[in-house]
Amino acid sequence: MIKNLASGEILVPRVERCDTFWSRGRGLMFRRRLSEDTALLFVQGRESTLDSAIHMLFVFFPIGVIWLDNEKRVVDKKVARPFRFYYAPRKPARYFIECHPTVLDQVQIGDQLAL
Secondary structure, rough: OOOOOOOOEEEEEEEEOOOHHHHHHHHHOOOOOOOOOEEEEEEEEEEOOOOOOOOOOOOOOEEEEEEEEEOOOOEEEEOOOOOOOOOOOOOOEEEEEEEEEEHHHHHHOOEEEEE
């Protein structure tokens, strides 16, 4: 579950943690959709702009991406479009969430999330 501590709202009830080489590498590639109640959580070893960058190759639908720092504060958010080569946060991030684009309306830069 992912909850916005600023509003108290549950953003996504189901979270798939991507913490292995294979799960991080695959992400949403070759999937046909992502439901509104599911998100993928990626955990990096350190805060970094480069390490938390994503690509949308072989992802066939737009997604929302939320990047978080060490304190799980939102540092950036974007709608990522299919088959784009590179999306990176404006500030270094340690965590990022891939979710349905509608979730982006429920978070603001600076909000703290509970994972």
